[in-house]
Amino acid sequence: MMTLKEKKLFSKLLLDSALLEARSFNEEPEVSLDHSPLYIAKINGIFKGENEKPRSLKLSPKVLLIAAIIIALIITAVACAPIIRRFIVRFIDGNYEVIPTPEENEVVRQRIDDIYTLTIIPDGFFEVEPQPVLSDMHTVRLWMKGEENIVLAQSVWNGGAWNIDGERTYTKIICNGIDVYYSEEFGYYDVSWIYDGYLFTITCPSSYEISYIERMIGGVKIK
């Protein structure tokens, strides 16, 4: 804490030091400068009351760090635009709509041209055949082992939004460069992705590791 006397003394010393400094320029020759248009505009602006805050030429490390983070985010967003866009979901009537990426919309179909099947299946499962083709838009294939079953559903993907159950929690994984969404309920995984103009869904027991499911997805081939 400063005493009043101290404050008075220090104020006087500081004021005098400023005066000394100012007066030291009295002897300097007069400045005669042709000012830049920017300076003239700035000074006129101040008089008109329309100028801006004094700008600082000094960029603090904090500002530089924030700028670097923003630039990195922009670059990442541009580079990963489809992934970012993938997270844009709309909540409608209890269901989420996942907006497809441009890659997923590259191929759209009006009917099933090729029927896909699982080429990697856990031991003991056998395919129940024949499964009737539901329509030229949807097919379902079924594998069973006792009371457990594995289902591969294949539907025509004709663009637009992708509905997923709003009450479930979905996790996204990237499998062979494709966005795959899965959720778990009642001891079963529901795994969906879009490829080659089709929306695929595998339903299989959740006793299997996700890494194994990923292998199954990789093994989905044209029959």
Added chain:
Amino acid sequence: MLALLLSAIDDPNDKLKLENIYKKYYQMMFKMAMKRLGDVHYAEDAVSNAFMRIALSIKRVETDNEDRLTAFVCTLVKNECIRIFPEKNRSDKLIDIEEIRSLRSQDDISSEIEEKEVYEKALFGISRLPEEYTVALRLYLVFGFSYGEIAEITDSKLGTVKSRIKRGIEKMRSFLKETKK
């Protein structure tokens, strides 16, 4: 906020005050900035920024006290020079003891200080303070700006301003103590 402050210079008296300050101190401001920065463009930046600060504080600028006004303008230019080019100011010349004596004889400003030797040495000591300290101390002790206002003017953090003022006061105390020995 700034737009609000600037639009507040609608008062014709304030505008007149501002114009008079500019006319009166333009030369001093430029000489000071040129001497310190050595470049016309930097000097223009420093002067225009300092002048902007004056405009923002126009309501509290005391034009009837010439010494205080001169000191205020000088401090703001100094501050802008530090902000623009900090390293240019480190080797700023020390105030000559003869200049201190000439100032005393002109204004008798040391009348409240009992010992003129102490006063001269203390003033000499102030010229050795880091410039950022001097600016913060002047704005705080002489012109009554708050820590927050000083942080805004000097483009520094609030904590930095507080510490500059605290350390500056401690250094001034030690100058006085030394000179009284």
